[in-house]
Each structure stands twice: as C-alpha cells, then as structure tokens.
Amino acid sequence: MITENVSVKDQTWDLEIKPRSSAFDLHLNDVWKYRDLLGLLVRRDFVSFYKQTILGPLWFFVQPLLTTIMFTFVFGRLAGISTDGLPQPLFYMAGITAWNYFADCLTKTSTVFKDNADIFGKVYFPRLIMPLSIVLSNLVRFGVQFLLFLCVVAYYAFHGAAFHPTWAIVLFPVVVILMAAMGLGAGMIISALTTKYRDLAFLITFGIQLLMYATTVIYPLSAASTKYRWLIAANPMTELIETFRYGFLGRGSFNWPALGYSTIVTVIFLMLGTIIFNKVEKSFVDTV
C-alpha cells in the first residue's frame, strides 16, 4: 500500500473529501476493507450480552419462550384464534422467532445514528458497517432462538402432533436473508430520516408492535376474512412468515407470486435504504 502511493504521480490522490458526491457512490469497497471490524463488532455484541451472567447465552431463550407461553394463553386459550390445526405453542413460536429477527433488525438499525453518534463523531469507518453488524449480531441471536424452535419442533414430532415439513424448507435461507434485508433497508431509511427530525423515531417503537398485528404472527392468513386478506397479504412480511411456517410445519399459504412480490419490495427497500444512508452519513454528526 505504502509503496504504491509513493510511486503515484502528484496529480493522483487516494482520497478526496468533497461536500457532496454521487448518490450511487456507496463505498462498498471500503466496507470490504473493514470486514474484520464487522466480525469484531458482531463478536462484541454477542460477548458483551452475557458477560457477568451465569446462564450466559441461555438468556436468548427466555424472551421467545415467555412470549410463546403468553401468546398461547391469550390468543390461543382466551381468544381462541385459529392456528391452522397446528399445536398452538408451535404455531406461535414459529411466528415469534421469525418476526423477532425482523423486528430486532429494524428497531436497532433505525436508531443506529443516534446510538453511535459518539463513536461516529470521533473516527471514520464506513458507516454501513454498523447496521450490517446489527443484522449479523441479530442473526447469531436468531440462530440460538432457532435452535430452541427446532427443539420444540422435535418435542411435538416425538409426541406425534399433526404436522410435517415440506419441500419449502429449502427456502429457509432465502427467507432469513429477505427478512434481514427488509429490516436493514427499512431501518436505514428510518435512521437516515431521523437524524435531523426525530419525529419518526417516536413512531417506530409502537409502529413495530402494530405492524406485528398486520402480519400473520398470531393468526394464519387463512383465518383472515376475505375482505381484509389482500391488505394483510400486501404486507411483504406476511409471505415471509407464511413461507417459514409452511416449510417447517406444512401449514400456511405459500405461493410463488407472493414470495416474488416480497422479494421485489425488499430489494427496493434495501437499495433505497443504502442510498439514503450513504447520503446522510457524511454530515449527520452536525445535526444529530
């Protein structure tokens, strides 16, 4: 690197700091150079989570477990909402595990500028690293929770519950990537919009709660009345949750056009998010 620079003529520069640059100059090669940082940040998030605890990573189990018990009690027993013939805990846990990953990615990414203003204000590294590390850290967490889900699946299979995995299980990685990309894209859009005017930040905390009810987490799409079904299906997250459930439990409304729709929306969100994020990262320090 050093020898290269010396040999370069006077007119060429390694770096030019200018007020504005093209919207599509995303510094993706910069991000690649900092890939070690990405790994270390993920490690930091994971390790610092259970430092000075006795149960360690087992704490990742607590939240989905308690939520599942609560949902089973409230929506299953009290409200009696259909679960497509699946055992209730299994149905809810599939929804919760998948939804939590998306929701965590979105909420954490949406405050990335505010949370990291201190470090962003002191040193430069490609800002995109931060949201990426959030998505990856949450992926680790999701992995642990997914193991729990598999344990529950095994338990019910052992007791002969009426469900069976389908071929769509091979779409699982695609679903995870789409959920991550969706959370990342939407989160970056929100984080970029809230650096100067924080109004949106108030919306996001309860907005994500409301959005869960507009997604098929606690009810199957088949249970929605025909009048409103299109509305719930228009939510790109719905098909992802449905595909996830269909793959592992064999119930749910899976179809290719819907998955294609979700994919397109996700790609648009991700591209838009990256562009806006890159535009804002240059001078957000002055306004955050």
Place this chain on the structure above:
Amino acid sequence: MSTAIKVENLSKAYQLGTIGTGTLSRDLERWIARVRGKEDPFLTIGEANDRSVKGTSDVVLSLNDVSFDIEQGDAVGIIGRNGAGKSTLLKLLSRVTSPTSGSIKVKGRIASLLEVGTGFHPELTGRENIFLNGAILGMRKKEIARKFDQIVDFAGVERYIDTPVKRYSSGMYVRLAFAVAAHLESEILIVDEVLAVGDAEFQKKCIGKMSDVSKGEGRTVLFVSHNMGSIKALCSNVVILQNGSLNFQGDLDTGIKKYVTINAKSPASIYHSLKSESNKSSFTYIKIVDSDRNQRSEFRFDEDIFIECKLNILKEHLNAKISVQVVDKTERIVFTSEVGVSDYTNKINFNSNLSFLINIPSNLLVPNIYRINFALHIPNVEFLDLQKDILEFTILETGTDFHMYGNSDYGCVFVNCKWNLEVIN
C-alpha cells in the same frame, strides 16, 4: 517531497441554536437553490465564528475559505485559540463530517486520534478491546495480531490484559488506547491533544513515539495542541487558524512569535483613568507592551514584558512609593516591586504626567495568567491610588523545560539553581 494533504478553499458552516421546525423551511430553501443550480443561500449569510460577539446571523462559518498544502513527512502543528476552527479542520480531515464547500485531497491512509479509546467497550477485556479498537481505526486483524505484543508492552498493562477494561484505572485505560492508536500503520497521523493525559513519564513516551513516527518513519503528522511546548518538541511547521481563517503557515519559531501577537488588542492590557484630575496623585494610563512597544496581552515565556505607566504626583507626596504587584490566577502574589518617588526628585516634574517603563524580565514567570495591581501609596499611612485587577496578561507555554507537566502547578517562577554533583565514595 510531494504533497500529502492539499486543502483547497475549505469552508464549513454550522447552524446555531436548536434544530426544530424553523430549520425545515431553510432546508427547503437550500434544496430549491440546489435544484436550480444556484449558490447555497446558507453559505452567503454565514459570518466569521467569533464566539464572544453576538452576531446577526445564526449561521457561522467555523472554517472560512482555508487553503494550504502539507508536504509528505512534515510534522505540522495546528494552533489557534478556542473557536479558531482547529477541531473542525480535524473532523473534516478524518472524514467524521463533510465540508460545506471546498475540498481536501489526501495521499495515503489517514489515522486520526481525535479522542483515544473510541469504541472501547467496558465489558470487554483489554485483549478484545485492542482488536476492536484497532479495527475501528482501520487496522486488519492480522496487522493487530502482529503488533499485539508491542501495543501491550507500550501501554504497560500486561498483567491486566484479560481483565475487562471497566476495571482499569483511568491512566491504564488511556495508555492502552493511545498504544493501539500509536501503532497504526498509516502514512498520515492526526493527533488532537491526547498528550494531555497520563503521567509525565507516559507523556514523554508519547512525545517520543510521535517524533519517531514523524522523524524516523517519515510519516506525516498533524498535531493539534494548546501546549506550545509539545508542539515545539514535535513539529517543524505550524498552521495558525484564527476565527476560521488561515492566519499563517510556515516555520515553527515565526509561527509561535506570530501566535502570541494575534490577540494583541485585548482590553485587559490597557488602562485609562476616567477622571483626569490634575489636583490628585493618581495613575492616568497603564499599558502592557512588548519590547517593540506594541500593546500585547500574551507573551512567550522567554520574552521581556514591559509596562508603560503614566501617573500624576503632587508635590506634597514626595515620600510616596509606586508599587507594582503581580498576582497569578490562584490569587497567589508572585512578587511586588516598588520605587520611591524621592529617588527621582531631581528628574520629576511634579503636578504633571510622568512616565515609567517597567520591565519584567524574561524567563522569570512560569506559563500562567497573571493580573497586575498598581498602588501609589505612602507606606503604612495611606493609599493615594490603588488599581487592583485591572490589567491581565498571559505567559504561554512555548517550550519551557517543564512543558510535559501540562497544567500542573510546579511553582510560579523559574529559578536556575546551581546543582553541583558531589560524588560520594
């Protein structure tokens, strides 16, 4: 030698006040101007960043049209008062924020130590933090692993390396942080006042490391500090910023001489008596000046300070004395000096202005802020005129032998004691 950093017409505007609904309309205005290809209206209303004066615009130019070049391998000190734009310049150079207009061209990798320990996580151990912090500063994992032992050795925290840094003393924390940053492999290093931390021994180590970096390894170093002593120890050139504009760029000695004259017209360095009664013994005019008789309020430690003092003395006050007293900012009286009027009986015109030029010798007062009290009095009888706390001057740290102690109190005057070594057998 080629240019490592080229700064061209660099400006940075900041908005004062809070950001609220009022700023939305201006954002729209700026956006419309930009779409129509016009100049940013935000910039034209900006004014120089003089913090003490209330301005008419709520947009200030923290940096205003600054241009300079820095040669490869130079160690350049960036000096200027608070609000001169030093920090803004560093922020722009380290890409933390982007300029409002103008550009910076850089050759080579920049590492900036705006504040050491950025990204340290209290729960992680020293070892984990070295890797994390190194990566944040732009190092690859391999690179850090290769330098790991050097870093730990430099910081002197070997025993604690597997302990979470939240258990570290603040000194250890800072030493570790500095050690990581100092071992970065970059062609350009930007340092901001980090040497104000740690004990004297560690500061010496830091200065040593920094000068190794600039002199030994031929890397370009930009160093921002208020401590002219450290600048002198490290840098060969200086850039002086004043209210956001470039005031001077050039060699160190000329720069430091220039720096102390910038704030020359401070009101605290001159006194005019308001009541000009000729029938009373009193001071009429006092001014702090340098050897060229220019009014000044800041001096190098190795520079003579002069005080012009005009006063009126009535004939009956023949036994009066004129006293000058220098007091430092902790109210400690450093010394008092006085003359008797009777000593000058032959030369004095009573009942008219007479003038003294008082010289405070160079290399006497340590860097500090001093106030001067004047008294015209008849000893143990009465004060004819007493002027307390009216004048103030500052001795700047421009490279004394004690500069590494920073702001700690090591006395108020320099004394060259004779040290004779007696070898005991």
